[in-house]
Amino acid sequence: MSGAAGRRHALSPRAVTGQARKVATVPGAxxxxxxxxxxxVLxxxxxxxxxxxxxxxxxxxGERTSLSYPIEGELAALDVAGDRLISVSWKGEASAYSLTTGDVLWTAPVGVEMPDRNTMPSFTPPLVSERQHVVYFLGPYGDLSGLDLRTGHEVWRDHVDDGKEALRPPYQxxxxxxxxxxxxxVQNxxxxxxLLPRLGD
Structure with missing residues (x-):
């Protein structure tokens, strides 16, 4: 991405030469x-x-489609998996959105304790297993949860025994x-x- 004065040029690599070419200009940062x-997905x-x-x-x-999704509170993390956009708010809510219809598919508790933004300014991005239809979350103290990618229902929970040491120092x-x-x-x-999640237990 490159651009100035509120514009961003989207670049696409050429399959044959590997060189980038401008395909569109999108407004804003x-x-x-x-x-x-x-x-x-931008x-x-x-x-x-x-x-x-x-x-x-x-x-x-260069074909462009614009969508708009409701977000409750400030965004902590965002990820894309297939047709799904997964967001996590600092309030501890996860949401799944359809990139085809623009619909909100579900909103549910993320299932792990959210970090204090004063000690950890970022939240570990969610990890999606499309084969298992599960989106996984990792909390700052080693808690793990898995939500059904289709419904948002919790299907798995576990803990990595790092205890309080799992919380990284400020701004790390x-x-x-x-x-x-x-x-x-889990890398910390x-x-x-x-670990191998046992789903459905």
Missing amino acids: QLPAGISGDRM FAPKDWVGGKMPVTLLSGS PSPQLLSYQDVLI GGRITS
Whole structure:
């Protein structure tokens, strides 16, 4: 992304040469949230009006679709998985939105304790397993939760035994939540823990 004076030029790499080419100019300071199919998903964190978050879908050909989603409180994390946009607010609510219809699919408690913004300015982004239809969340004290991607109902809960030490010092990177197939991997500083969620128990 590059641009100035309230404009951002969306760039698309050429498959043959690897060189970038300008495909569209989008208004405002929009940031990438992820990829949905062949479209880039952009959001404008500073342009919320009436509790609505503007979202732009941009294809490689420059075709642009504008959507707007309700957000309760300030945004802590955002991720894209397939046709879903997943948000987490600092109030501890997770929401799933359809990138096809623009509908709010569900809103539910995230299932883990939210960090204090004064000690941890960012929240670990959610991790989606499309095969399992579950979105996973990691709290600052090692708590983990899994919500059904289709309904928002909690289907799994666990804890990584890092205790209070899981909370990183002020303004340090948040712990990371990764996956390999169905295995979850929690990385916090120099410590790595893996676990296999048992869903439906």
